Amino acid sequence: MPARxxxxxxxxxxxALAIAAALFFALPFLxxxxxxxxxxxxxxxxxxxxxxxxxxxxxxxWNTPGFSTWWRNTIIYAVAGTALTLLSSIPVAYALAHFRxxxxxxxxxxxxxxxxxPPQVAVIPLYIVWARDLHLSGTLWPLILPLxxxxxxxxxxLRQFLLTIPREYIEAAKVxxxxxxxxxxxxxxxxxxxxxxxxxxxxxxYCWNDFFGPQIYTSENPGAWxxxxxxxxxxxxxxxxxxxxxxxxxxxxxxxIVVFFLAQRAFIEGVTxxxxxx
Amino acid sequence: xxxxxxxxxxxxxxxxxxxxxxxxxxxxxxxxLAFLSPWLLGTGLFFFYPLVSSAYYSFTHYxxxxxxxxxxxxxxxxxxxxxxxxxxxxxxxxxxxxxxxxLRVIFGLxxxxxxxxxxxxxxxxxxxxxxxxxxxxxASTLAFVFLLNPGTGPVNTILGKVGLPEPAxxxxxxxxxxxxxxxxxxxxxDLMVIFMASLLDVPKEQYEAAQLDGAGPFQxxxxxxxxxxxxxxxxxxxxxxxxxxxxxxxxxxxGQIASGQIxxxxxxxxxxxxxxxTLTLPQLVYHLGFQRFDIGAACVIxxxxxxxxxxxxxxxxxxxxxxxxxxA
Numbered sequence: 001m002p003a004r005x006x007x008x009x010x011x012x013x014x015x016a017l018a019i020a021a022a023l024f025f026a027l028p029f030l031x032x033x034x035x036x037x038x039x040x041x042x043x044x045x046x047x048x049x050x051x052x053x054x055x056x057x058x059x060x061x062w063n064t065p066g067f068s069t070w071w072r073n074t075i076i077y078a079v080a081g082t083a084l085t086l087l088s089s090i091p092v093a094y095a096l097a098h099f100r101x102x103x104x105x106x107x108x109x110x111x112x113x114x115x116x117x118p119p120q121v122a123v124i125p126l127y128i129v130w131a132r133d134l135h136l137s138g139t140l141w142p143l144i145l146p147l148x149x150x151x152x153x154x155x156x157x158l159r160q161f162l163l164t165i166p167r168e169y170i171e172a173a174k175v176x177x178x179x180x181x182x183x184x185x186x187x188x189x190x191x192x193x194x195x196x197x198x199x200x201x202x203x204x205x206y207c208w209n210d211f212f213g214p215q216i217y218t219s220e221n222p223g224a225w226x227x228x229x230x231x232x233x234x235x236x237x238x239x240x241x242x243x244x245x246x247x248x249x250x251x252x253x254x255x256x257i258v259v260f261f262l263a264q265r266a267f268i269e270g271v272t273x274x275x276x277x278x
Numbered sequence: 279x280x281x282x283x284x285x286x287x288x289x290x291x292x293x294x295x296x297x298x299x300x301x302x303x304x305x306x307x308x309x310x311l312a313f314l315s316p317w318l319l320g321t322g323l324f325f326f327y328p329l330v331s332s333a334y335y336s337f338t339h340y341x342x343x344x345x346x347x348x349x350x351x352x353x354x355x356x357x358x359x360x361x362x363x364x365x366x367x368x369x370x371x372x373x374x375x376x377x378x379x380x381l382r383v384i385f386g387l388x389x390x391x392x393x394x395x396x397x398x399x400x401x402x403x404x405x406x407x408x409x410x411x412x413x414x415x416x417a418s419t420l421a422f423v424f425l426l427n428p429g430t431g432p433v434n435t436i437l438g439k440v441g442l443p444e445p446a447x448x449x450x451x452x453x454x455x456x457x458x459x460x461x462x463x464x465x466x467x468d469l470m471v472i473f474m475a476s477l478l479d480v481p482k483e484q485y486e487a488a489q490l491d492g493a494g495p496f497q498x499x500x501x502x503x504x505x506x507x508x509x510x511x512x513x514x515x516x517x518x519x520x521x522x523x524x525x526x527x528x529x530x531x532x533g534q535i536a537s538g539q540i541x542x543x544x545x546x547x548x549x550x551x552x553x554x555x556t557l558t559l560p561q562l563v564y565h566l567g568f569q570r571f572d573i574g575a576a577c578v579i580x581x582x583x584x585x586x587x588x589x590x591x592x593x594x595x596x597x598x599x600x601x602x603x604x605x606a
Contacts, residue, residue, distance in 0.1 A: 249417045
């Protein structure tokens with residue numbers, strides 16, 4: 001092969017692969033959008049492209065009884081859950097990153113163990129307490145309240161980030177007369193903003209996407225359903241109306257994708273931080 | 279991460295000499311407890327308490343109402359020898375660990391290698407490849423049940439047009455797990471990002487040196503890239519296995535939607551449609567505990583799930599220890 005042809009061929013092969021992968025990742029979105037805009041009848045055929053774009057489907061879905069309630073509940077769960085998670089997890093992560101004490105490694109191991117635990121493992125005794133003893137099933141409380149006690153994943157992510165902040169800053173703050181708490185709030189946290197943003201986004205989407213929690217604690221009361229749980233039961237009201245089901249799917253996916261485009265860097269940083277070796 | 283050198287825990291004797299019971303020591307302990315208190319409470323309430331009571335319930339007969347009665351090992355015997363759903367669920371998990379996790383790691387690595395080679399448009403492609411990872415699982419599962427719908431789904435429509443066979447996907451026990459795998463490959467964004475980060479860490483000189491020694495692209499991959507990726511490959515594999523232990527929403531929703539069942543608690547539908555092929559252990563906890571009100575048996579499954587997850591977590595901490603930054 002002539003030496004000059006190789007880079008061109010490589011370039012073509014590389015971009016052909018990139019475009020093939022792009023199709024694999026983008027086509028499902030495209031088909032969801034196209035079907036969401038079809039008429040009822042056409043959605044039952046093998047057509048891929050809508051005869052006419054029925055934008056009204058999106059309005060119909062929004063007006064489905066309950067849909068706006070699920071929307072509101074999801075926002076409450078995600079916003080309150082994220083705020084409480086940060087508030088309770090930051091001091092823990094800070095202590096695990098910057099304090100030395102006996103049992104620190106053990107504590108870290110327990111954090112990791114709980115992070116890896118399937119939520120189903122602990123749910124039965126907890127449900128019994130929430131439902132039978134506290135009478136709070138059918139509300140959002142069992143979903144939100146536990147997040148006020150720290151979340152293992154967020155603690156881990158934040159600790160990884162706080163480790164990258166040199167100790168000297170904290171020591172300097174202390175020499176200047178700051179207590180531990182003030183040193184954390186005034187000196188370290190402002191430097192840790194990108195890490196906190198990543199943790200906040202991950203927690204927000206965890207709550208937004210959570211299916212199991214709402215299924216366990218809210219299923220008995222449609223007034224407390226979130227989008228994930230509501231979406232799954234959406235089809236019962238619209239048996240094979242794939243167009244409306246896909247329109248609903250689209251509405252639930254849209255905010256996640258939009259926020260991602262706005263906050264890409266924080267996401268990428270967060271993923272890298274939890275995944276990369278030291 | 280060179281910064282870690284600054285915070286690495288030194289060997290024990292290097293601790294500042296603080297006398298036991300001294301005032302400073304006590305103040306430090308109080309401070310530590312204050313900072314850790316949310317987590318200490320949370321772990322006790324939401325981790326240790328449920329584990330201990332699950333262990334207790336697993337030896338009782340209990341329907342969730344009234345009070346549990348001691349029942350010895352009967353729940354354990356029931357789950358392991360009489361419950362027709364337990365072993366299929368475990369076999370499915372094994373299938374998913376071997377096939378789905380392996381393909382996800384290979385595909386994630388491939389896409390990561392592809393993206394770092396792109397010069398122009400790398401950002402756009404990366405964003406495009408990452409986005410599906412964030413799609414809510416219920417939404418993406420609904421989308422895939424629709425896309426892979428044997429009758430009218432776009433995928434089979436296209437397969438038919440080019441003359442390929444059209445599998446029944448989520449309606450065929452032989453194809454339901456491959457369909458779930460396809461969905462899992464679609465959400466590869468997280469792995470792509472961590473592979474990208476560690477691929478960019480490989481020193482360029484090593485590739486140059488390998489080239490001078492006459493190594494082709496495959497040899498460079500084999501002798502330069504792979505050794506560098508080992509810790510991250512271990513990490514990806516073990517976290518993949520742990521995610522498989524938690525695999526719940528996708529198989530549940532896919533099974534329910536494909537079968538035409540309607541979700542909801544208290545409904546007595548057989549899980550794992552079609553033919554137990556999408557059954558996983560977490561689904562059994564839900565089915566036994568919240569649909570059949572057999573708390574004892576559900577707790578047995580929960581404990582099995584706990585034991586399996588902890589074995590893999592221990593493995594992750596030992597083999598992939600480096601990713602924790604320091605100590606632990």
